[in-house]
Amino acid sequence: xxxxxxxxxxEVTEMGQEVTLRCKPISGHNSLFWYRQTxxxxxxxxxxxxxxxxxxDSGMPEDRFSAKMPNASFSTLKIxxxxxxxxxxxFCASSLGHATNEKLFFGSxxxxxxx
Amino acid sequence: xxxxxxxxxxxxxxxGDNSIINCAYSNSASDYFIWYKQESGKGPQxxxxxxxxxxxxxxxxxxxxxxxxxKHLSLQIxxxxxxxxxxxFCAESLYNQGxxxxxxxxxxxxxxx
Numbered sequence: 173x174x175x176x177x178x179x180x181x182x183e184v185t186e187m188g189q190e191v192t193l194r195c196k197p198i199s200g201h202n203s204l205f206w207y208r209q210t211x212x213x214x215x216x217x218x219x220x221x222x223x224x225x226x227x228x229d230s231g232m233p234e235d236r237f238s239a240k241m242p243n244a245s246f247s248t249l250k251i252x253x254x255x256x257x258x259x260x261x262x263f264c265a266s267s268l269g270h271a272t273n274e275k276l277f278f279g280s281x282x283x284x285x286x287x
Numbered sequence: 288x289x290x291x292x293x294x295x296x297x298x299x300x301x302x303g304d305n306s307i308i309n310c311a312y313s314n315s316a317s318d319y320f321i322w323y324k325q326e327s328g329k330g331p332q333x334x335x336x337x338x339x340x341x342x343x344x345x346x347x348x349x350x351x352x353x354x355x356x357x358k359h360l361s362l363q364i365x366x367x368x369x370x371x372x373x374x375x376f377c378a379e380s381l382y383n384q385g386x387x388x389x390x391x392x393x394x395x396x397x398x399x400x
Contacts, residue, residue: 214376214392214393215376215390217387217389265330274319275333276331276333277333278323281330
């Protein structure tokens with residue numbers, strides 16, 4: 173299995189632009205998570221899905237952030253408009269079951285820089 | 288709010304020695320704990336997990352100890368190797384908050400040859 177696949181690996185954009193991050197979870201996994209990592213705040217859970225349905229988006233910082241999971245093999249995290257403070261590494265993770273208290277498999281992340 | 292923290296932000300050990308990375312958690316209701324290793328430029332990688340009905344769990348060269356009395360979690364790495372150099376995160380699951388994994392800030396382990 174290729175693991176969780178994220179794209180792009182790096183994204184550099186200008187303030188105000190729309191950014192779309194993509195994730196392909198491990199086949200057969202039922203839960204998908206989006207995390208953001210910064211030096212100041214560490215790993216923060218933004219949103220997670222069970223069976224493609226958003227369960228908890230309380231970690232999404234603002235309305236500028238949105239996430240979708242149109243099918244079991246694809247999810248997007250969109251930031252519109254982007255701001256310099258959104259610069260971080262964004263990780264997607266998936267897990268086999270429906271519970272959140274089980275091990276997650278992380279992708280390699282997208283390094284986002286907003287200038 | 289509740290948080291998971293690490294006592295030591297950096298740890299330097301000699302190759303071949305054993306390493307101990309510590310983690311304190313604040314919510315006695317947490318029922319699941321997990322350790323991740325993150326190498327530079329990569330995503331966190333699962334190492335080992337433990338549920339609150341256990342005190343100890345062993346893997347390959349790693350052992351996790353859970354002390355619920357003092358709400359302390361540790362990761363022991365035997366015969367530390369240069370490839371173990373990374374940042375290590377503990378995370379707890381707060382069942383009464385939806386069971387979401389909450390990560391600590393991480394400890395950087397540096398292995399000297």
